[in-house]
Amino acid sequence: MNSQIPRNSNEHTTERSVFFISDGTAITAETLGHAVLSQFPLAFTSYTLPFVTTEARAQEIKQKIDTIYQETQKRPLVFYSIISPSVKKIITESSGFCQDIVQTLVAPIQQEVGLEPEPKLNRTHGLSLQNINQYDARIAAIEYTLAHDDGISLRNLDQAQVILIGVSRCGKTPTSLYLAMQFGIQAANYPFTADDMDNLKLPAALRPYTHKLFGLTISPERLAAIREERRENSRYASLRQCRIEIAEVEALFRQNKINYLNTTNYSVEEISAKVIDTMGLQRRVF
Amino acid sequence: MNSQIPRNSNEHTTERSVFFISDGTAITAETLGHAVLSQFPLAFTSYTLPFVTTEARAQEIKQKIDTIYQETQKRPLVFYSIISPSVKKIITESSGFCQDIVQTLVAPIQQEVGLEPEPKLNRTHGLSLQNINQYDARIAAIEYTLAHDDGISLRNLDQAQVILIGVSRCGKTPTSLYLAMQFGIQAANYPFTADDMDNLKLPAALRPYTHKLFGLTISPERLAAIREERRENSRYASLRQCRIEIAEVEALFRQNKINYLNTTNYSVEEISAKVIDTMGLQRRVF
Numbered sequence: 386m387n388s389q390i391p392r393n394s395n396e397h398t399t400e401r402s403v404f405f406i407s408d409g410t411a412i413t414a415e416t417l418g419h420a421v422l423s424q425f426p427l428a429f430t431s432y433t434l435p436f437v438t439t440e441a442r443a444q445e446i447k448q449k450i451d452t453i454y455q456e457t458q459k460r461p462l463v464f465y466s467i468i469s470p471s472v473k474k475i476i477t478e479s480s481g482f483c484q485d486i487v488q489t490l491v492a493p494i495q496q497e498v499g500l501e502p503e504p505k506l507n508r509t510h511g512l513s514l515q516n517i518n519q520y521d522a523r524i525a526a527i528e529y530t531l532a533h534d535d536g537i538s539l540r541n542l543d544q545a546q547v548i549l550i551g552v553s554r555c556g557k558t559p560t561s562l563y564l565a566m567q568f569g570i571q572a573a574n575y576p577f578t579a580d581d582m583d584n585l586k587l588p589a590a591l592r593p594y595t596h597k598l599f600g601l602t603i604s605p606e607r608l609a610a611i612r613e614e615r616r617e618n619s620r621y622a623s624l625r626q627c628r629i630e631i632a633e634v635e636a637l638f639r640q641n642k643i644n645y646l647n648t649t650n651y652s653v654e655e656i657s658a659k660v661i662d663t664m665g666l667q668r669r670v671f
Numbered sequence: 672m673n674s675q676i677p678r679n680s681n682e683h684t685t686e687r688s689v690f691f692i693s694d695g696t697a698i699t700a701e702t703l704g705h706a707v708l709s710q711f712p713l714a715f716t717s718y719t720l721p722f723v724t725t726e727a728r729a730q731e732i733k734q735k736i737d738t739i740y741q742e743t744q745k746r747p748l749v750f751y752s753i754i755s756p757s758v759k760k761i762i763t764e765s766s767g768f769c770q771d772i773v774q775t776l777v778a779p780i781q782q783e784v785g786l787e788p789e790p791k792l793n794r795t796h797g798l799s800l801q802n803i804n805q806y807d808a809r810i811a812a813i814e815y816t817l818a819h820d821d822g823i824s825l826r827n828l829d830q831a832q833v834i835l836i837g838v839s840r841c842g843k844t845p846t847s848l849y850l851a852m853q854f855g856i857q858a859a860n861y862p863f864t865a866d867d868m869d870n871l872k873l874p875a876a877l878r879p880y881t882h883k884l885f886g887l888t889i890s891p892e893r894l895a896a897i898r899e900e901r902r903e904n905s906r907y908a909s910l911r912q913c914r915i916e917i918a919e920v921e922a923l924f925r926q927n928k929i930n931y932l933n934t935t936n937y938s939v940e941e942i943s944a945k946v947i948d949t950m951g952l953q954r955r956v957f
Contacts (some may be wrong), residue, residue, distance in 0.1 A: 410940045417772070425781075501714060644713065655695070
């Protein structure tokens with residue numbers, strides 16, 4: 386374990402310091418904490434501290450929190466999720482403003498369901514005997530998706546749950562990988578290239594699977610900017626070429642009644658969730 | 672948008688129904704909700720409903736919740752995050768037991784920082800002008816990682832932030848992709864094959880980057896089971912071969928003082944977080 390307390394890289398100004406502390410990966414604490422903080426017009430410097438399972442480590446972190454408080458006279462905000470009572474106690478005795486992200490929701494549920502919670506080491510993203518088969522399915526989905534990235538293989542498309550189609554650099558590969566990684570979905574993808582544009586049709590290999598197709602499109606301006614990064618001053622990156630390709634592909638989507646989404650203003654998470662929602666796919670949780 | 676209310680695939684028995692509802696991707700509601708529910712000895716059937724931004728959609732969901740309550744006489748548990756007051760009101764007026772996952776934590780923070788929250792459409796994973804460069808860095812990391820998967824390219828290793836090494840099927844590829852996708856880390860990976868085992872040494876191409884190397888290992892039994900799925904009854908999948916490879920590779924890690932982790936009981940999230948923690952890498956949040 387890294388014995389330092391590394392600062393995250395995204396934030397600069399420091400009106401407030403924020404700590405995300407967990408006995409697990411801290412991914413949930415970090416994500417939820419960011420969702421909460423995004424509601425305030427506040428600059429912050431953040432520290433994410435996973436795998437905090439020992440009193441010694443908790444003491445180091447408490448000291449850091451206390452030092453920042455003494456120096457700034459502002460209590461650091463602390464989002465934490467720790468099961469061990471002795472480790473938790475050290476954090477909550479710091480001078481930070483501490484909120485337990487999971488237990489805050491557990492207590493009301495306890496009332497409602499009339500059951501005692503059985504706190505377990507925080508393994509939101511953990512692996513257990515119960516979920517190992519499911520976990521293997523996730524790895525299989527990643528593998529399938531890699532093997533069917535960018536039209537590499539058009540075999541076994543019957544096993545795809547969704548096939549993303551679109552021009553080069555519109556977001557197919559990151560979205561396919563996210564669908565596999567986060568949701569265990571076998572996602573193939575197929576690119577249309579400049580050469581396809583003269584007489585754009587659905588390739589024969591895809592035609593039996595029209596019901597699995599989902600189109601991605603993007604604004605020509607954003608596409609040109611992305612392609613310019615890759616091949617400067619090329620025809621490939623020219624706005625004119627991007628406009629032609631996007632117009633052709635969108636026409637193809639409409640003619641074939643293929644659901645499609647303009648990805649320009651969406652993140653990989655959002656595109657993926659919209660694909661799942663539109664296609665009626667099932668989400669797994671890992 | 673899919674007008675049905677699809678049930679998630681993992682859960683079967685139904686002591687309680689659970690809804691994860693969001694005006695965004697619902698990924699945070701789902702993850703946090705699962706963390707909360709995992710503390711109770713309770714079987715549940717879950718429904719994840721993203722992009723709930725209209726009153727009409729909220730009404731459909733309210734009806735589903737009410738119907739389940741009438742049929743089971745047990746209030747469905749509802750974890751939600753919705754900004755629009757009119758949409759939110761419809762959900763909270765359902766017969767579900769409703770908890771707002773973000774606002775529960777926002778209210779105390781409001782007190783502490785003395786600022787009014789400025790609720791925004793829930794875009795935890797959203798894309799904005801402010802973060803578009805950062806987002807491009809994420810896509811670049813995914814691209815780098817794909818280009819340096821499985822030792823495909825040993826060029827530009829100076830640009831890798833970490834290089835995962837280990838035998839075939841110990842988790843290098845999923846971990847590399849997760850590091851890139853979730854944290855924007857440029858992660859290369861390099862496999863040792865059966866042919867390397869006679870006189871296992873660090874390949875010359877990796878030697879300048881010893882400080883970036885992180886080893887993955889795994890129990891021979893689990894490795895054999897994974898490989899058996901891939902190539903039945905092969906030497907590659909035999910327990911004997913797996914034992915030899917693991918012993919050799921672990922010896923190499925120790926001789927070269929390379930940090931390493933046994934992945935047998937860890938998920939991709941956990942392995943990734945441990946790599947970051949051990950190597951002192953910075954986490955980005957997207």
